[in-house]
Amino acid sequence: MNLTRRQCLLLLLPAAAAGWEALQAGAPERAPNYDKTQHWWGMLLDISKCIGCGNCVRACAAENQVPPGYFRTWVERYRVRDEDMPYPQVDSPDGGMHGFPPIPADGMKEFFVPKMCNHCADSPCTQVCPVGATFITPDGVVLVDKEYCLGCRYCIQACPYGCRFFNPVTHTAEKCTLCYHRITKGLTTACCEACPTGARQLVDLKNPNDPIHAFLRTHNVAVLKPYLATGAKVFYNDLDGSVR
Amino acid sequence: MNRWRNGEHLLRVALVYGLGVVAFVLLRMALVPRSFGEFGHYRGNAIAETARQRPVFAGHQACNLCHSDVAALKRTGIHAGVHCEACHGPQAAHASDPGSVRPARLATARLCVRCHAANPARPAAFPQIDPRRHNPGLPCETCHPPHNPLQFLSQHS
Numbered sequence: 001m002n003l004t005r006r007q008c009l010l011l012l013l014p015a016a017a018a019g020w021e022a023l024q025a026g027a028p029e030r031a032p033n034y035d036k037t038q039h040w041w042g043m044l045l046d047i048s049k050c051i052g053c054g055n056c057v058r059a060c061a062a063e064n065q066v067p068p069g070y071f072r073t074w075v076e077r078y079r080v081r082d083e084d085m086p087y088p089q090v091d092s093p094d095g096g097m098h099g100f101p102p103i104p105a106d107g108m109k110e111f112f113v114p115k116m117c118n119h120c121a122d123s124p125c126t127q128v129c130p131v132g133a134t135f136i137t138p139d140g141v142v143l144v145d146k147e148y149c150l151g152c153r154y155c156i157q158a159c160p161y162g163c164r165f166f167n168p169v170t171h172t173a174e175k176c177t178l179c180y181h182r183i184t185k186g187l188t189t190a191c192c193e194a195c196p197t198g199a200r201q202l203v204d205l206k207n208p209n210d211p212i213h214a215f216l217r218t219h220n221v222a223v224l225k226p227y228l229a230t231g232a233k234v235f236y237n238d239l240d241g242s243v244r
Numbered sequence: 245m246n247r248w249r250n251g252e253h254l255l256r257v258a259l260v261y262g263l264g265v266v267a268f269v270l271l272r273m274a275l276v277p278r279s280f281g282e283f284g285h286y287r288g289n290a291i292a293e294t295a296r297q298r299p300v301f302a303g304h305q306a307c308n309l310c311h312s313d314v315a316a317l318k319r320t321g322i323h324a325g326v327h328c329e330a331c332h333g334p335q336a337a338h339a340s341d342p343g344s345v346r347p348a349r350l351a352t353a354r355l356c357v358r359c360h361a362a363n364p365a366r367p368a369a370f371p372q373i374d375p376r377r378h379n380p381g382l383p384c385e386t387c388h389p390p391h392n393p394l395q396f397l398s399q400h401s
Contacts, residue, residue: 036283036291051366053359055330062334063300077365102363110365135286145290148277181297190334193301196326196359197370 034184039139040206041178042233043189044215045114047240049199052077052112057097059194063179070165071095072176073116073191080109080242088242113236113243114200116191117142117163117176118224121231125155125164134173140205140233141178149173160228178202205233301329302339310342314391321392331355331390352384 052075060066060073075096079089089108093100096112103110119142126134126142133148134155144155149172156164156173167174179189183202187193192200203212215221215237222239223232236243282288304327308315311328318324329335331350338345362372379387389395 034295048367051359051370052363055358059301059329059334064297079365099358099361100363100365102361102365105364111367112365132280132284132286135284135290137291138283143290143294145287145293147293148287148290177294179299180291180294182299182301182303184295185299187299187301187303190299190301193303193327194330196330198325 034186036138038206039183039204040233041140041183042119042203042205042212042235043116043178043192044201044203044212044221044235044237045116046199046201046237047111047113048238049197050075050112050114051197051199052096052100053196054096054099055194055196056114056191056200057095059190060176061097063182063190064177066174067167067169070167070174071097072163072174073114075100076113076115078109078111078113078240078243079103080240082107082109085242109240111240113239114191115161115163116234117159117178118161118230118232118234119176119178121233123230124158124160124228128154128158130154137180141180141183142175143177143180144173144175146170146172146174160225160230161232203235298336300334300336302334302336304328306339307335310339317389317395318391322394323391350390352390356384356388356390 054075057071057074060071061068064072066072073095074092076090076092077096077100079091081087081089091100100112119136119140121136121140123136123142126136129135130152131148131150133145133150134142135145136142151166151171151173153166153173156166159175164173164175166172179187179191182189188202189200192202201212204210205212212235216235219237220239221235221237223235224239224243225232277287277289279288279290280286283291307328314328318326318328332347335347338347357375360371360373362374366372384390384393387396
């Protein structure tokens with residue numbers, strides 16, 4: 001077979017085009033068996049099971065290289081006096097990362113509240129982004145596009161739950177990704193993996209066999225700040241009325 | 245009929261305008277990322293880029309492959325619901341290359357107390373001890389095998 005240079009180049013063209021295509025697309029590695037349209041992720045946080053050990057906070061920091069002093073998830077200790085329900089005392093030393101030194105019991109009601117991004121279906125934070133760098137994925141996870149974020153901090157102010165922070169290293173907004181790199185591979189989140197009591201559970205609201213549906217029907221479950229109608233998907237079991 | 249006789253300048257304006265439109269379209273093509281708008285008002289590829297991050301926790305199923313003895317022991321005990329990496333920390337590196345990455349030894353004096361030290365904020369049903377009064381000075385594992393803490397106690401009582 002005799003190929004002219006011209007024929008050769010023409011033959012190579014599709015390959016070159018494909019290569020260029022891949023370069024332009026950033027050649028993302030797509031998870032092979034994961035279908036974004038078949039999931040709607042959320043989390044169940046069970047206050048009646050949380051022991052405030054801080055495993056989730058440390059696991060999150062290790063899994064996602066969260067800079068020290070910043071938190072994608074953290075644990076708060078609430079202390080409520082009988083006659084002072086609206087004014088609970090809240091502390092969270094190091095985000096609860098190293099646990100909570102016990103305070104001698106003095107008749108107050110005490111409990112732990114893990115906090116994290118609520119992955120709202122109608123999130124205020126994604127609505128204020130001027131460039132479309134934060135968004136909700138088709139499977140219901142609110143993410144930040146690190147490549148595209150300007151660092152204007154609008155979203156950090158917009159989040160009514162205080163779940164975003166400004167990463168001092170990358171100079172972009174950062175938040176919980178619901179361990180998107182894990183849940184798309186069939187793993188649970190790092191915080192759920194490290195939680196010893198099952199106080200944290202990843203839930204898939206689109207999966208009819210997920211035990212969350214029965215749980216929601218049979219328990220007193222609430223979301224934080226329901227009056228803001230953010231469509232929060234982090235459900236709290238046994239949530240005390242004093243929690244904000 | 246001579247209305248368009250001096251229309252040359254209009255043509256020039258149209259040309260400049262046309263060039264402007266072409267320049268805008270080209271610039272927009274160059275600046276807007278390929279996948280923008282694939283799923284919504286954002287860069288669709290950002291989803292796959294986030295998913296590309298590497299897990300640091302291997303997940304509890306991973307450990308059972310090689311440590312079936314520990315897993316079997318743990319499954320029968322009260323720590324059945326406590327995942328391996330809740331105590332041993334993130335071990336994805338070890339799970340993928342156990343030959344060169346070895347999990348650190350655990351100091352039970354700190355480890356067990358982190359979960360079991362008495363704290364009034366903990367749910368009352370959770371088993372708690374006061375580390376200063378519950379057999380102080382003895383490492384917890386002398387009496388409680390970490391993977392099945394009540395293994396020997398249940399036989400006696």
